[in-house]
Amino acid sequence: GAVVSQHPSWVICKSGTSVKIECRSLDFQATTMFWYRQFPKQSLMLMATSNEGSKATYEQGVEKDKFLINHASLTLSTLTVTSAHPEDSSFYICSAGGYTVYNEQFFGPGTRLTVL
Amino acid sequence: DAKTTQPPSMDCAEGRAANLPCNHSTISGNEYVYWYRQIHSQGPQYIIHGLKNNETNEMASLIITEDRKSSTLILPHATLRDTAVYYCIVSYNQGGKLIFGQGTELSVKP
Numbered sequence: 001g002a003v004v005s006q007h008p009s010w011v012i013c014k015s016g017t018s019v020k021i022e023c024r025s026l027d028f029q030a031t032t033m034f035w036y037r038q039f040p041k042q043s044l045m046l047m048a049t050s051n052e053g054s055k056a057t058y059e060q061g062v063e064k065d066k067f068l069i070n071h072a073s074l075t076l077s078t079l080t081v082t083s084a085h086p087e088d089s090s091f092y093i094c095s096a097g098g099y100t101v102y103n104e105q106f107f108g109p110g111t112r113l114t115v116l
Numbered sequence: 117d118a119k120t121t122q123p124p125s126m127d128c129a130e131g132r133a134a135n136l137p138c139n140h141s142t143i144s145g146n147e148y149v150y151w152y153r154q155i156h157s158q159g160p161q162y163i164i165h166g167l168k169n170n171e172t173n174e175m176a177s178l179i180i181t182e183d184r185k186s187s188t189l190i191l192p193h194a195t196l197r198d199t200a201v202y203y204c205i206v207s208y209n210q211g212g213k214l215i216f217g218q219g220t221e222l223s224v225k226p
Contacts, residue, residue, distance in 0.1 A: 004159075034213070043203075044160065044216040093159050095214075104150060105214055107159035 138204030
């Protein structure tokens with residue numbers, strides 16, 4: 001099956017700093033990538049949909065200036081959490097679609113962000 | 117909002133079949149049923165999907181009712197490693213977003 005990687009797997013940062021998370025599809029070209037976050041004991045919440053070469057589409061309530069998404073190529077999307085605060089601490093997960101014509105999504109292993 | 121309803125938790129004995137139900141009464145004609153699972157602190161894993169026919173792969177079987185208002189994911193011989201949260205999601209095929217509900221927490225016990 002398709003493999004999606006994320007880097008870093010975990011990060012701790014100080015409040016007010018920015019953090020970049022990378023998502024890569026390793027063995028296929030992803031037409032679309034998605035970003036989710038997950039708080040403890042909760043389900044995944046879709047943050048945004050990203051297509052290569054175009055602006056991301058954010059879900060309602062997600063601040064696009066705070067969560068910057070760049071999808072520079074068909075194998076790489078990045079999420080930058082700007083001016084992070086403790087309430088941004090969460091598990092961030094990306095997924096990629098386009099491996100088959102059925103567009104099932106393949107997920108990365110997730111990035112645990114802790115903001116002190 | 118998620119368009120599916122699943123029981124919050126289920127138990128299954130190791131080696132037995134695990135049957136996970138899902139209701140999706142408002143599914144539209146061209147929406148697929150997708151199943152994913154998430155083992156603790158990992159990214160979700162794709163399991164199977166279907167439109168209206170029953171489907172089987174190396175991981176599981178998917179049974180969709182004729183009216184498509186419900187489906188059942190079957191893990192034929194559950195193992196301890198199948199302990200996870202299972203999500204049933206309806207979505208369009210091309211470029212469809214996945215909206216996760218609360219899922220079913222399956223516990224496989226020895």
